[in-house]
Amino acid sequence: MEKYSIGIDIGSTSAKTVVVDENKRIIFTDLQPTGWSSIETAEGIRKLLAEKGFDPAGAAKVIATGYGRISVPYATKTVTEISCHGKGAVQLFGKNNLTVIDIGGQDTKVISVVDGSVRDFLMNDKCSAGTGRFLEVMANSLGVSLPTLCDMAEQGGGVKISSMCTVFAESEVISLIGKGESRENIAYAVVASIIEKVVSQVGRLQGASTNYCLTGGLCDMEYIRASLEKALGFPVVTCPDARFAGALGAAIR
């Protein structure tokens, strides 16, 4: 059997695994919720990989990334998600100069890749403003799922949420509901607020390329991609495998 390499990205909400062959081609992917114990998740992934014929013990290397990277005892090395998302995006989108936008569960990262290497990056602060969690909490307040929130947002407009803080924004949403504002308009405001936060983060990256790409869990939310594109004034590309960018970057490092 050919030599394969494994990248495991244990994020705050989901764990992504990618196996690549010697030519860095993706030959296996897996996505599962992280659950409450990243150690157990890592063990589950190990068993799954072994079942599928990619036993970590036989891999050329096993690189773990993401906030749970230290919970993967069989990893040969750990690398931060910043470097991995950069490397993964370069391979996925075939460009050496990129600005990667990764809206994750707990944090949002913007990464500037120049000549194939991470040059600069920014992460949001401790709080969940501008992250996937923010969208989730707001979707919950509206009693809908994330995809539905995006569909609704497309129909809405004209309303603005001023607070960036998840807790305050949630009460703003609740009071908007109380005032009888349409759910479409509220959904619109929720998405607009996260886009605004991300765009301002991108603005603080120095010398960043205008080749924007969206990686991470929101890559199949077309409305988010389109809104980013509109706000940035440049095309934003993504692809179905973009949620695996971190794991892919780990596997090919």
Added chain:
Amino acid sequence: MSYELPAAFEEFAAGRQSGFLRVKERKEQGGKVAGTFCAFTPVELLDAAGFLAASLCGMSNETIPIAETELPKNICPLVKSSYGFYLSDKCPYTYFADLIVGETTCDAKKKMYEMLGKGKNVYTLHLPQGIKAPYAKEQWISELHRFHDYLEEAFGVTITDDDLRKAAERRNEFRAARARMLNLLSADVPPVSGTELYAFLDGLGFVFDLDEAIKKVNDLADEMSKHVSDKVTPGGKRILVTGCPIGGVYKKAVGAIEANGANVVCYENCGGIKPLRNSVDLSNPDIYDALAEYYLHIGCSVMTPNEERLKMYPELFKEFKVDAVLDLDLQACHTYIIEGYTIKQLCKDYGVPYMQLETDYSEADAGQISTRIAAFLETLED
């Protein structure tokens, strides 16, 4: 072979804890204790007046909750922690202080001094906010005179110009000895890790016998310069740490730098090299003028403009063979956080990678801080 740090080094590093007993003893013998907060404090006047000076800068998260019963949450943790030590009587130095000396530096501190003044004897010197104005030095000189008069009157002491000159001479020697210790980090493989050295520097804030300390610190520098530490990663990236006072956050941040195979080789902060690049000019016939000159040239971000700080970097980059700069700032310290942009531009001009981190004394962001530092170090390797 592993090199064990000399016992005297460890004694200084434990100064914050052990100093308490020494202060208590001296207090019982009728000694006077002054609490200080800042590199701008003209300690020469305190020395000449016979005070033991101890640093009161709060470095612990423990006293922040009680501080927040009176202070807002969203201000600098150093200010909150210091005030919390006062409210809770948990800091023996604050408790024993016969006098607390403040300066008009940042807004948070200025206002905290007012609040401290309700329960403690606080004297606040009015520091000019820059050195450009022609009257800036005049103002600081007259503030030093005013402080002199206050000390004489309030504590029944006499401070002659000669006393001050002697104090300045001794402080110059102490500053030079501290600088020598910091310069140990310029070696390819230093005899001490960044974390260990910061603990040592912190302990020097609780030195009460200057002559003895000067000798011991110089001896340490001589002895240690012959060795290499096994806590330092040979060939690791060389990081200059700059920004706010970091006594409350260095374990978290410098620890993460070292855990990821890089080394801190220079502390630019006021607890590090910032106030040690110059000394009081003893050839100046007017000792007040000489003191004013020295203090006003400390490159702290409360000054505007703060050219003195910018001047230091190119020299430090060379002397310490710096690979990258980590600007470690405390939450809500506006002057340092904003000045970070200027430092970032300067670093860019010199081709030195730069990252700014904002943090507080809690452990809540320890994971994030370590990820950011690790990622920053990875970008240096690429």
